[in-house]
Amino acid sequence: GQQVMQIPQYQHVQEGEDFTTYCNSSTTLSNIQWYKQRPGGHPVFLIQLVKSGEVKKQKRLTFQFGEAKKNSSLHITATQTTDVGTYFCAGITSGTYKYIFGTGTRLKVLA
């Protein structure tokens, strides 16, 4: 079946350093979404990417969708303690309504 993997599984950074998480799907995706989950909380939507090669920015966050629509990345510039949490990608294939979530990357920011 379809699988969505994320690397790294964990990342510890010093406050102010950059952070990147990568998402790879075994199949071509129609869309990809990114979510953030704070410790003890529920996933919160960050962004959706639809087009091949698409790049979107939200303040210090930059999201990319690969040309083949099988991979994506999230880059955070100059991390802050408020960035702590687990970041998930969620992919969906054309003609289905089943989101497949990635394994997640847990980010810890050291002040």
Place this chain on the structure above:
Amino acid sequence: NAGVTQTPKFRILKIGQSMTLQCTQDMNHNYMYWYRQDPGMGLKLIYYSVGAGITDKGEVPNGYNVSRSTTEDFPLRLELAAPSQTSVYFCASSFLPLAGALYNEQFFGPGTRLTVL
């Protein structure tokens, strides 16, 4: 709007017991989903629904049942609880797709933490 609400917040079950996890949304979303999240892991789709009266299996449906009699409610039923069902359960909902975007963001409830002993 309250968004997506789930009850109970916590529950401990004995092996073999049954229970229903409640999920309600007040955003008039057509699409609703049930996920489970094991400790330190990602979310696995259990069941989903694209509208009242329509449900379908996700990745891990065994041991669960759902129904969708109204747009607002999407309860999840565990018939014979097993330790492997110890997890955090999230309900989510989303709008119908908008023109130009195939799918929309999912809004998650706060979760139900279930322990089966």
